[in-house]
Structures are given as structure tokens and as C-alpha cells.
Amino acid sequence: MNVNDHNHYDNGGIFQLLLAFPVLLALIMYIFAAIISSRHAETWPLYRTAFWVLGVLTAASAIVGPLANRAHVDFTAHMLGHLFLGMLAPLLIVLSSPITLFLRTINVISARRLSSLLRSWPLRILTDPIITSILNVGGLWVLYTTDLYMLMQHSIFVHIAVHIHVFFAGYLFTMSIIYFEPTPHKTSFRYRSIVLVIALAVHGILSKYIYAFPPNGVPAEQAEIGGKLMYYGGDAIDLILIIILWYQWFRATRPRITLSKPLDV
Amino acid sequence: METNHISYASRNLWSGILFGVGLVAFIDEAVFHQLLHWHHFYDKSTTAMGLVSDGLFHAFSWFATVGSLFLFADLRRRNGLWLKRWWGGAFLGAGIFQLYDGTIQHKVMRLHQIRYNVDIRPYDLTWNILAILLIVVGILLIVRTPPDKWEVTHNER
Numbered sequence: 001m002n003v004n005d006h007n008h009y010d011n012g013g014i015f016q017l018l019l020a021f022p023v024l025l026a027l028i029m030y031i032f033a034a035i036i037s038s039r040h041a042e043t044w045p046l047y048r049t050a051f052w053v054l055g056v057l058t059a060a061s062a063i064v065g066p067l068a069n070r071a072h073v074d075f076t077a078h079m080l081g082h083l084f085l086g087m088l089a090p091l092l093i094v095l096s097s098p099i100t101l102f103l104r105t106i107n108v109i110s111a112r113r114l115s116s117l118l119r120s121w122p123l124r125i126l127t128d129p130i131i132t133s134i135l136n137v138g139g140l141w142v143l144y145t146t147d148l149y150m151l152m153q154h155s156i157f158v159h160i161a162v163h164i165h166v167f168f169a170g171y172l173f174t175m176s177i178i179y180f181e182p183t184p185h186k187t188s189f190r191y192r193s194i195v196l197v198i199a200l201a202v203h204g205i206l207s208k209y210i211y212a213f214p215p216n217g218v219p220a221e222q223a224e225i226g227g228k229l230m231y232y233g234g235d236a237i238d239l240i241l242i243i244i245l246w247y248q249w250f251r252a253t254r255p256r257i258t259l260s261k262p263l264d265v
Numbered sequence: 266m267e268t269n270h271i272s273y274a275s276r277n278l279w280s281g282i283l284f285g286v287g288l289v290a291f292i293d294e295a296v297f298h299q300l301l302h303w304h305h306f307y308d309k310s311t312t313a314m315g316l317v318s319d320g321l322f323h324a325f326s327w328f329a330t331v332g333s334l335f336l337f338a339d340l341r342r343r344n345g346l347w348l349k350r351w352w353g354g355a356f357l358g359a360g361i362f363q364l365y366d367g368t369i370q371h372k373v374m375r376l377h378q379i380r381y382n383v384d385i386r387p388y389d390l391t392w393n394i395l396a397i398l399l400i401v402v403g404i405l406l407i408v409r410t411p412p413d414k415w416e417v418t419h420n421e422r
Contacts, residue, residue, distance in 0.1 A: 193328065200324035205316050211307050228306060235327065242328050246335040255343055 016064050023060040027053060030098065033105040041104060048096045055092030058084045059167055072153065075215075075222035079229045085163060086136070086170035087237040094174045099181045119184040127185055129176045129195035136173040137202045139165055144206065149215045173199070178244045189249045196245065200238050207231035273345030274412030280336035281354020285403075286362045287330025288355070290322065293366065297379070308377040315374030322362070322370075329358075353406030360399030367392040 030052045034044040061067050062081035070077035099118075103111045117123065125131055143149055143162060152158045175181065177192050211227030214220050270277065297304040311319075340346040367389065370376045379388040 193332075197321070197324045197328050200327070201317075201320040203320075204323050205320035208307050208316055208320070212309075231306075235323075238324070239327055239331070242331045246331050250335050250339060253339065 019064045020060070023056060023064070026056050030056075030096075030101065033101050037101060037104045044101060044104075048101070050096075051092045052096035052098065055089045055096060058092060059089035062089075063163060075218045075226040076229060079226040080233070082166055083230070083233040083237070086140075086166040087174075087234065089167065090170035090174045091237060091240060093171060094178065094180055097180050103182065115182065115184075118182065124185040127172060127176050127183075129173075129187060129192050129199075132169070132173040132176040133195055133199040133202075135165075136169040137199050137206070139169050140203070141206055144210055144215045145213075147216055150217045153217070174241065177241060178248060189245075189252070192245065196238075196241070200234070203234050203238075204231055207234065269343055269345040270340075270347035270350075271412050273340055273343060274347065274350060274410070276336060276340060276345065277347040277350045278354040278407065280333045280340060281351040281356075282333075282358035283329040283336065283354075284333035284351075285355040285358025285360070285399075287326050287333055289359045289362045289366070290326030291330060294323075303380040305377045305381070308375065311376050312374045315370065315376040318370055318374055319376050322366075347410060349406060350410035353403050353410060355403070356399050356406060357403030360396050360401075360403055363399060364393060364396035367396055 031049060034049050038044045062071070062085035067077055067081055067084075071081045072078075103114060106114070143152075148158070148162070152162045176187075177196050179186065207227045207230040209227075210230065211224050214223030218226070293304070298306070337346070337351070340351075367379075371378060371389070371392075378385055379392055
């Protein structure tokens with residue numbers, strides 16, 4: 001049986017508009033903040049705004065529009081949507097440094113409050129690479145190896161909750177591996193590297209598991225294409241993540257000439 | 266100009282090893298999976314351990330390839346590149362990974378075979394003998410570039 005064949009909720013008209021609203025809001029707010037911030041302090045780089053727009057549109061393509069509609073009847077489209085929502089969009093959004101922009105735009109007192117919130121211990125736990133990996137890849141294991149995937153095709157609330165989780169888990173994960181924002185709880189390069197490799201491995205293993213054992217309600221051929229897409233699509237985005245991580249190591253460990261030490265660093 | 270290659274002997278070795286592992290994994294993926302279609306994405310006889318091993322090595326190979334090149338760039342900017350030792354590491358890493366792939370992953374964990382619907386023995390032999398040759402070349406290069414033969418003047422980091 002293919003659960004994808006029958007949708008239990010209407011996906012057109014008002015519903016689409018309702019979902020498009022936060023997307024528009026996100027675009028307008030960022031651009032507005034970038035203009036204000038550029039006026040008061042140094043110019044906010046244009047490439048960051050470009051990353052934000054691309055990131056938000058990539059995420060949006062998994063929620064509204066043709067790809068999102070196709071995802072209800074086709075597991076491959078669903079998987080492409082999830083690659084966009086959970087991996088590519090979070091990467092682009094991390095590159096656009098929205099927290100930095102927000103801190104720059106709001107007044108000093110609010111900015112201090114926010115940065116003390118960022119320094120708090122719950123945030124330390126929530127942004128630890130191991131925790132974000134479990135939320136991210138662990139969440140995907142639950143989605144594709146239990147009946148959650150089937151449930152998500154039947155209940156609009158589960159559907160939205162899964163999408164929100166996939167995006168934010170992907171965002172936290174990306175943010176915990178590469179640093180583009182004020183990061184009070186930095187972890188070592190070695191620690192992040194080990195966690196990243198294991199997280200990628202578990203992602204790859206899940207892709208092959210989906211290929212071999214289709215989630216309930218997904219036809220075998222769709223699971224095979226979807227699994228391969230997850231495997232190789234994941235690889236492509238992970239490669240960018242790995243390059244950025246190593247580049248940040250390369251920058252951080254550059255030899256410095258100091259007065260106390262000769263050139264032998 | 267002063268060269269620091271003795272101080273960075275082990276970084277040269279590791280950069281080479283990571284490059285070797287990454288290169289073999291890349292050739293495996295590009296040539297045997299994508300171009301020849303000899304290897305299969307998934308083989309029904311794969312053990313659970315095989316899936317885990319494949320996942321870990323696949324993820325690690327990307328990390329290793331990129332990392333080895335950044336380490337290489339780092340050695341160059343520190344004027345510490347020791348190419349002979351680096352190649353020793355590269356051969357060793359390539360050989361060890363190929364041998365692991367050809368024996369443990371293909372045979373014990375039955376991840377997939379080199380090729381299907383053929384007599385597999387000549388393929389397995391070629392694969393693993395080549396792996397052993399790579400290891401031998403690697404070890405020869407490494408023992409011929411001993412860091413302790415020279416006076417070590419700088420502490421290694």
C-alpha cells in the first residue's frame with residue numbers, strides 16, 4: 001500500500017498562503033535589519049544577505065510549492081525536500097549569521113540580555129555537537145524506522161512538527177560544527193571532527209537502511225532512489241561542511257610571530 | 266631558507282596517510298561504483314557490521330581527503346613539507362585501506378563483491394596483492410625518512 005496516494009488534508013489555497021507568510025516575514029525582517037545595521041554601524045556584507053535569501057527560499061521550497069506538493073506522493077521528492085530543509089538551508093542560514101545581525105540591530109540592553117542567554121548552561125547543552133547530532137540524525141532514524149513517516153502523511157500537525165524539527169535540528173547541528181556567530185560554548189576542533197564523522201556515518205548508514213528496508217508505506221523503488229539521494233546528496237553538503245571546518249582550523253592555527261618565541265611555531 | 270621538515274615529520278606522515286585513505290576511497294567510489302558499476306550500492310548479504318563499517322569509512326574518507334590537503338597546505342606555510350615521507354604515508358594509507366576493503370569489508374562483512382557474475386578469485390587476488398604492494402612501498406619510504414636521525418632542534422606540536 002502506498003500511503004502517499006491519499007492525502008487527508010487539503011494542501012491548496014489558504015493553507016499555502018498560511019505557510020508562505022513566515023517565509024516572507026523572515027525575508028523582510030532580515031533585509032530590514034541589514035539596512036538598519038548598515039546605517040548605524042559598518043555595512044552588513046551583501047553576500048550574507050544573499051545567503052539568507054537563498055537559505056530561506058531553499059527551506060521554503062520544502063514547505064510550499066511544487067516540490068512540497070510532489071513530496072506527498074513521491075518519497076524521492078520528500079527526500080529532496082528534506083535535504084533542502086535539514087541540510088542545505090541550515091548551512092546557508094548559518095553562513096548568513098542571523099544572530100550576529102540581530103545582536104547588531106537591537107539596542108545594547110537587549111543585546112546584553114540575549115548574549116547572556118546564549119552563554120547560559122541550557123544553551124551549552126543544546127549546542128553541544130553530540131546533542132545536536134542526536135537531535136538531527138537520531139530524529140531521522142526515528143522518522144524513517146518507525147511509523148512516524150506514515151503518521152506524518154496523515155496528520156497535518158505531525159507533518160508540520162516534523163518539518164520544524166528537521167529544520168531546527170539541522171540548523172543547531174550545522175551551528176555546532178562550524179562557527180560563524182558569537183559562540184560562547186566553543187568545543188575543540190578534534191571533538192567536533194570526531195562527532196561530525198560519526199554523525200555523517202550514521203546518516204549514510206540510515207540511507208542504506210532505507211534503501212534495503214523501505215519505511216512503512218513507501219514502495220521499494222521509491223525507497224531505493226530516495227535512499228541513494230539521501231546518501232549522495234548528504235555527501236555533497238557534508239563535503240562543504242568538512243571544507244569549512246578544516247578551513248576554520250587552518251585559519252585558527254596559522255603560525256604567528258611573537259616576541260617571546262622565534263619562528264619555530 | 267631554514268626548513269622545519271624534521272619537526273613536522275609526523276604531520277607529514279599523517280597528512281600522507283589521510284590522503285592515501287581518501288584517494289583510495291575516492292577511486293573506489295568514482296571508478297568501481299559510478300563508472301564501471303561493478304560494486305553495488307547495497308548487497309543483500311551485507312552484515313549489520315558491514316553497514317556500520319562502510320558508513321564510518323565513507324564519512325571518514327571525505328574528512329580525510331579534505332583534511333590531508335589542509336595539512337599539506339599547513340606544512341607548506343610552515344616550511345615543513347617532507348615530500349618523501351608524505352608519499353610514504355600516502356602509500357601506506359592507501360594500501361591499508363585497500364587491504365581492509367578487500368579482505369574484511371568484501372569478504373568477512375560481505376559489503377559487496379568487486380564484481381558480480383564472474384569468477385571473483387582473480388579480482389580478489391589482484392586487489393589484495395596490489396594493496397600489499399602499496400603497503401610495502403609505503404613502509405620502505407617511511408623507514409628511509411627517519412626523523413630521529415637528524416638532530417631535533419624544534420619541539421613538535
